[in-house]
Amino acid sequence: MNHAAFLLPAWLFVIGLYGIITSRHFVHLIGCLTVVQSSTYVLLLSVGYRTGAGAPIFADHPVGSPAVDPVVQALVLTDIVVGATVTALLLALALQVHKRKGTLDPQRLRPLRP
C-alpha cells in the first residue's frame, strides 16, 4: 500500500511529459508543464505525510499531538506561488513568439539554422 503513494506523482510526471512531447500548441504545452510541476508537489507532500497525524498547526490541537512534516509544506507552498509567476513568464514568451511568427505550433517553430 505504502508505495502506492508514489504512483500518483509518477503518473502525473509521465502524463505531463507525454503531453509536452506530443503537444502541437505552445500554450497547451505550458499547461502540461504545470501538470509535471504539480507532480513534484504531490510527491513532497506525500513524503511528509504520516497516517493519523494532524496539520502542523497547533492552534486547535495541543503541541505534542502528532503532526505531519511542516518542512515539506513550507517548501511547497512558496514554490506554488513562485511557479505561477514563472509560468506567466513562459506565457509572455509564447505570446511574443506568436506576435512575430503567427503560429504557436512547436513543429512549425524551428529556430533558423545554418
Next chain:
Amino acid sequence: MGASGIRTLSRSLCDILNAVGTSERHGTNIVTLVNFDYRGFDTLGEEYILFAAVIGAVLLMRTHRGEKTSARPGKVSEQPVPLRTDAVALGSRPALGLTLIFGMYVVLHAQLTPGGGFQGGAIIGSATLLLYLGFGYRTWRQVMPTAVLDPVEAFGAGAFVVAGLAAMAAGAPFLTNLLPLGKTGSVISAGEIPLINIAVAIAVSTGFAVLFVEYLEETREPDAGDEE
C-alpha cells in the same frame, strides 16, 4: 516509517520543529515559522524568483509592445473580444471587497492559522482582477498605474533583505529576529514574522497585479491616436 513508504533514516528535523516551534517562536502555525524564521533565507530567495519573473515578463511585453495602447479592446473578425459581461460586472463589485478583506486576514494571521504572505498576496493580487471585472478597464488602470506598482513591488522585495541586514547591523546573523516575540496566539506575535509577511504580501500581490495589467494590455488595440 512514514506513510509514504520510504524507509526513513531519521525524522529529527521535523520532530524538533513540531515539538519546540511554538514555545520557541510564539506562533502556532509551524509551516509559517519554518517559512519566515527557521528557513527564512529560502523564502527570501523564492520571493526574488517571483520578483525576477515579473520583471522579466514586464520587460518582454512592454518592450515588444508599442509604447502606448488604448483602452479599446482588441478585435477578432470586427467583434471586440468580450472579457466581461454585465452580470459579471455586477457580481464582481461586492466580491472585490470580500476578497480583499479575506486576503488581508490570511496575511495577518499567518503565524496562527493557515495562511501567509504568499497565499494572501496571491488572493489580493487576484482581487485586482475583480476590480477590472467590476469597474472596467479604464478605472482599473487609473487605480493601478504602472509607475506606482513597480516601486511598490520593489519595496516589498527589498524590505525582506533590509530586515535581514538590520539583524547584521545589530551584530546578529543575517535574518535573525530582533523584535519581542509577544504572546502566543495574538496577531502581533512571533517577532518579525507579521512584518515580513506583510512585505512578502506586498511583493506578491503587486507582482500578480503587474502581470494582470501587462497581460490585459496585450488585448488592447494599439493607440492609433485618432480617438481620445
Next chain:
Amino acid sequence: MDFLAPLTVALPLVVAAILIGGAHLWPSQWPDAVAALTAATVAIMAVFLAGAAAKAGPLVYWFGGWTPRHGIAIGIAFVVDPAGAGCAAFVAVIFCASFVFSWGYFDQVHARYHALMLIFLAAMAGFALTGDLFNFFVFFELMSTVAFALTGYRLEASALEGALNFTVTNAIGSFLMLAGIGLLYGRTGALNFAQLSRALSGHSADGLVILAFALLIGALFIKGAIVPFHFWIADAHSVAPSPVCVIFSGIIVPIAIFGAARLYWSVFAGSGIAQAQLRPLLVWLGTATAVTGGLVALMQRDVKRLLAFSTVSHMGVLLVGVGLLSAGGLAGGMLYLLGHGLVKGALFMVGGILLASCAGIDEIELRGAGKAFPLTGIAYALGGLLLAGLPVGLEHQGRELIDAAAEAHGYAFLAPILSATGGLTGAGILRGAGRIFLALGPEPGEEQQSPSEEEREQQDRPVWLMLLPIGAMLACELMLQAFPTEAAVRVAAASFTATGSVVATVLDGATWSPPPAPPGVTETQMMGPIIGLSVALGIAALELGRHHFPRNLVRVADLALGWLFSALDRLHNGIVGDYVAWLMLGLLVIGGVLAIG
C-alpha cells in the same frame, strides 16, 4: 570575516530592488556604474572569504542564528570553502567585465536589465556558497528564472522561439531537481548537505537514493549542457544579447557542473553509490559531450551558435575532470572552468562587437567585414588558439591536471581525444577569424546568403570600451599563471573533496585539519597542445582553402563526411518535444547504469 558570506548575496539583491524601485529616477549611465561597482564589491568580498577559508578551513554561517542542536541542523547554512568562495569571486569578476562591456547598451529599459543581472549574480554566489539542499534549489531556480527573462529580451532576434525551447527544458530541470530533493528528504529527513551525507553514509545505496541522485544530476546536466541534455544551449545563445551570453557560456553552464561536483562530494560521496559505475559513466558522458560539441560547433556559421556548441564541447572536458572523482581531476576541472570562462567570455564579447559594428553575426556574410578592427580580430584568434590548446594559461594548466588524473585512473587514452576536441572548437573559431578579419576563404555565392534576418545590437559606445574587458579577461587567463593560482586551486580541491572533515566541521564544530593537496603536474606534456593546435590549424586551413583544392577531391570529402554532419544536424532540429524526449532518455541511461551496478 563570516559576516561577508551573506552579504555576497544580500548586497546585489538589495541593490537590485533599489534600482527597480527608482527606475525612472536614475540618470542614464547610473545603473551601469552602480551595477559594475556592486559586482566589484562582491568580488572583493568573495576573495576575502576565500582567503579566510583557505587559512582556517570552511567558514560555517547559520542564517538566523539557527545553529545545529545535538548535531542536527535546524536552519540554513552557508559553508564557505575556498573553492566555493573562489567560484563566487570569479563569477563576480565576469559580471563586472560584462557590465563594463554593456555600458550604455541597455539604457532604454530603465535599469531592469541591471536589476536582473544583479539578481543573477546573487543567485550564483548563493549557489556556490550554500550548504543546504533546498537553498541550493532556490538559487538554481532563481538562476533559471533570470536566465529565462534575459534570453527573451532581445527584440530584433529572428529566433525568439529558441528562448521557448530553453525555458521548457530548463523548467523541467527544476522539477527534476525538486523531485530528487523530495525523495532524498523522505529518506533522510534532512536538507543540510552535511546532515544528508551523515545520514546516507554507511548504508548501501538502494533504488530510491539512486533515483534521487539521477534526478539531481540530470537537472544539473541540463543546465550544464551535457549530451544528451544540451539541445537548448545554442537556441538560447543565439537569442540572448551578447553580454548575457558571456554569463551563460562563461559561468552558468560550467557552474552547473561545479554544482554537480558539490552535490557528489558534499552528499553522495559516502552513500554507497559505487564509484566503479559512476566514474566510467561520467567520463564517457563527458567524452561524448566533448566530441559531439566539437563536431557540431564546426558546422556552425553563426558565430554565437558556434561559440555555444564549443561551450558544450568544453563542458565535456570539464565533466571528465570532475567525473574522475579524484581531487586531482577536480582541481584540473576548476582551473579549466576559470580559464574557459575567461576565454569564452572574451570571445562572446567579440561576437557582440561584430553585432554592434558590422550588423551581423554570420561568418560567411561578414567575410572581410572585420578588417577595420584588427585588435578585435587578434583577440578572437588568440581566444581560438587558447581553446585549441596553446600551452599557456589557466585552461592549459587545468587540461594538464585532468590528463594526469585520467592517466592515474586508467583513462590515459582519453587525453589525445580531448585535445583533438579542443582542436575542433579552435578550428571553427580560427576559420571565423580568418574569414571575418582577413577575408580569407571563397567569396560567398548567392546561395550562401545568411538565412537570418538582419540583426544589430545597438552601438552607442566606443569600440575601445568594449575591447577593454576583452583584453582584461584574456590578460587574466594568461597572467594568473604567474601567480600560484594552480597551487591554490589544488588546495581548494583538496578541502572540497574532504567530505568527512567538512561534515564534522559543519555539524559538530570540529576543528579543521587541512587535507593534503593533490600533486601538481611536474613535467609538461607537449603531446596535447601539438594535437590540438594541429587539428585546429589544419581544419581551419582546409576549410578556408577549399576553393584551391581540386573540385572532385572536395566533393568526395563532402560525401564521406556529409552523412555524419547531416545526422548531427537532424538531431538539433529545434523541436522542443524531441529535446524533452532526449532528456528523458539521458535520465534513464544515468539511472539505469547506476542501478545495474
Next chain:
Amino acid sequence: MTPLQIGLYLLTALSGAAVVLTREPRRQAFMMGLNGLVLALLFLTLQAPDVAYSELAVNMVALPFLFLVTLAAARINQHRRQEDK
C-alpha cells in the same frame, strides 16, 4: 490512508490526465482550474491547509486567467496579421 484520500488520489490522476489530453488550449485552461481545485482538496486531506490555500489562489484563479488572456491576445494578434495582409 483513508478512503477519502484514495478517492482523491484517483481523482487527481484523472484530472491531471484530463489537463494533458484536453488539446484545445481554451478548454484546457478551464480544466486547469478544475485540476487546481482537486489538488487543493488532496492537499487538505494530506493535512497541508497552507499549501491548499496556495494552490487554490494560484491555480484555480490566477493561472487559468493568464492562460485565457494569452489566448485572447493571440487571437487578436492573428486578426491584426490578417488585416495587415
